[in-house]
Amino acid sequence: MRKLIAVMALCGATSFLYGQGQPPHARHVSPASLNRNTGELFQESMRWNEYFFDNAESLIKSPSAGSHGAQGEGRRYMVRESSWYALGLLFRDQPGDRERAAKILDAVLKQQYTDPSVRWYGTYKRTPAEPTPPSKSELWRDYDPNWRVFIGTTFAMILIEYPDRVPAELRQRMYKAIDLGIAGEMREGRLVPAYTNIALMYGFLWDFAAIHDHNAAWKKKSVAWNEEVYRLFEKYGTFPEYNSPTYSGVDIYGLALWRDYGSSAHMREMGAAMETSLWRELANYYQPDLRNLSGPFDRAYGMDMTHYVSVVGVWMRTVLDASSAPLPPISATTDHLADIWFASHIAILGTAIPPDALAKMQHFAGAHAIRQNISAERTATAWLGDHVLIGGELTSKTKDAGGPSSQFHPATVHWRTPSGEIGWVQLVACPLVDASADENGLDIDTKGTVRLRIHAAGLKKEQIKSAAWHLPGLQVGITTDASGFSIDDGADSVDLVYSGLSHMRFDIKPVE
Structure with a gap:
């Protein structure tokens, strides 16, 4: 893999490193083009989006059983997950979907913090009822800085794939919101390349904003950031945030953004190479007869993947039948239900599991x-x-x-x-x-x-x-x-x- 990246660097990375790059191209995926497993997953995801959607507020209500992001409160409105629903609506593009998506995006944008003097500048309220953080705010308790990139990357996918399905005024607000998110993250200075899932999303979003804005300074810094993320990966052949049923799935999302939308061949190649390696690592930890990844887990929200929704499980559902995938039957009270709403991103980006890893996920390769x-x-x-x-x-x-x-x-x-x-x-x-x-x-x-x-x-x-x-x-x-x-x-x-x-x-x- 190192030789492949080196070749790419020699052949095409020079202009990339000096601030040049190409705007990302849409994948032009439609619901009709999805394979059966991905289509079933997407439809189920949208069904539960609609079940929890409040038309009066144009936002998703949280499931009642402590899904990730709900903080155990239940029945509150979820800003990040509402942006995910908007992406799914624009992807589906049935009558009325564009109008509903526009209302949701407007509602989400209204929750962004826009005061540049505060540490939470550029992130979003997790729910509209959340109070503005106090002057002596505590990270995670009073605000979540990661909403900058979770929502920002969703906006970027919409702007890449469906600009014609969003009103022009709304498009401009979304571009501005992405810029505020990047500026806020830079100003806060809390993020490090070893915080893998957020670092990958941030690296893509920074690259996207730099290219759109023709911002050479951002481009140079985003290149350096992404190279450091890759260097950390290459050092041990894995990510510092290791073996997580939820966040390894978010890593795959970030890497898919790199391999499809990166502004240079070099960035796309780095993303694809790391994505392939991560899938092989996960396949080595997976026991298909038990439908679970083995530990140890750096970060896990549960111990049995057949009893809660994990993002790795959602990705795997695109290549495995419901009876084989490491996901539970979905109900309104399924633990971490909200993570199934990541399905729209996954359906659009596509699952790039190498054949040898897929074989291990389908049939146990033997004790090891x-x-x-x-x-x-x-x-x-x-x-x-x-x-x-x-x-x-x-x-x-x-x-x-x-x-x-x-x-x-x-x-x-x-x-x-x-x-x-x-x-x-x-x-x-x-x-x-x-x-x-x-x-x-x-x-x-x-x-x-x-x-x-x-x-x-x-x-x-x-x-x-x-x-x-x-x-x-x-x-x-x-x-x-x-x-x-x-x-x-x-x-x-x-x-x-x-x-x-x-x-x-x-x-x-x-x-x-």
Whole structure:
């Protein structure tokens, strides 16, 4: 891959690096041209958009079951997701769709912060009812800067693909909104190239704005930014934000923007090369018989992809039937339902999975181990077997598991229970940790108290002892120097607390 990029740099990157570039070209995809799986996904996505759409406000209401972005509140209006619906409407282009999309885009644009003196300049309210951040605002609590690029890239896709379907005045407002988003991000200065999913979207959007505005300074900076994102990827052959069922899917979106809309052949080639590599990495972690990615997860909103909507699962649905894809049956209360509304972007950009990766997603290629350096301090390890998935991340004791709300899961186990459901174990909380997976189990090294969560249909508290877990479909033997042990019952899971330890060994054996 490095040689290919080097050739591109020699052949065509010179003008790119000095500020030249071509405006992006539309893909000219229509709903009628979609394959069956993608068409079904798009239709289901639009059906749920319409179910939650409030015509009076021209915005989407949040699902009631804590979808990502809803913050658990339910029934509020969702600004970002409404822009996604507008893209879907313009793509579908049925009678009345253009008019509805225009009203939605107007409603979304009204939620942008336009005061250049504040840190949240250029981003958007997450919901119209959200108060303006106070002077001593806290990132994420009071505002989300990432809405600049989530909404901005959606606007860019509309302006590339469907400029004739949007009124001229609205088009100009969208271009201005993108510029404000870029200016606000530059001014805030909080984003780094290692924040992978946002860095990829930002790199595309910066390039797009620079070309449209003929802004040589932005072009030069966007080139440098994108080269640094690629350099970080090339160093270890993966992204610093590693193995996330949600955000690896957003990475693919950002890379698809690069490979289709990048202003130079060099940028498009970098995007395509990284996208191909990421798909192969995900395929290596995927067990199609269990319909799940193995851990460890840098960022995950759930442990069983068949029970919540992940963006990787949405991408995979375009090439797999509903019965095979790692997605749950969709209802109004499906966890993280809102992420299915990413389907319009995916349908338009197209899924570019290499054939060898697709084959692994369709049929399990056989038991195998994974060991992947992520950074100088971090190494991911995993074992994927016929009946069990085990994941562990070695962090050189630079990262901890921060509690039930943490997205970082450095130690994980998945298996199928006798009921047919997926059982799982995750390390919920512990101090600085090293976890390592192998064919027979999992090692955890830390110093202090460890909290593990077990979910398995048919699990009874009496089946669990400090040194042995007799779980439905799985036997686990524990060797540890822990001085204390307790069990806390949860709504649909059990938490185990081992205290005063430095090492734990889990010997794991599926039970037929």
